[in-house]
Amino acid sequence: MTALIPDWTEVAPLFEPDGRLRDLYVLDAGPEGWQTVIDGLRTLDPPAIFETDGEPALMPDRIEDVFAVWKRASPSLRWNAGNVAVNLHFFRSDDIEFDIDPADVCEPEDWQALGGFMLWLAERAQRPVILTPENKPDDILLFCRGAGAAIEVNLTADN
DSSP: OOOSSOOHHHHGGGGSOOSOOEEEEETTOHHHHHHHHHHHHTTOSSOOEEEETTEEOOOOSSHHHHHHGGGTSOEEEEEEETTEEEEEOOOSSSSEEEEEOGGGOOSHHHHHHHHHHHHHHHHHHTSOEEEEETTOTTSOSEEEOSTTOOEEEOTTSOO
């Protein structure tokens, strides 16, 4: 059986710091996928922290209400997958976009935690999940086709 998370030696070059973040996308989530992911993030341990303009706040129950915050403030959510800080800025889109600092992924344990989070997202949203260089959604570094699928590595990407 193939491992769902590739070995650290296969992915380590993708996380060499280069001054850019890495973006993690749940593709074509739509409103239902957003709601499902947000509901799941509420259950994580340690808990995710919702903020408005950098200050802790209560996260609204409905994704529509989170997006409505944009009329007056900047909502965000942060969570740690092991030692990897995962940030969600609630950009209005059918895709859900998280970002990470590749410098946080410097040990096999960090990669296992991030890879586990990618698999959790794919399972939760029932959608593909990709990792790309910052602001380059078409330059796929890692790809998970969906629930139960392994994470695939694209070492030919222009990272």
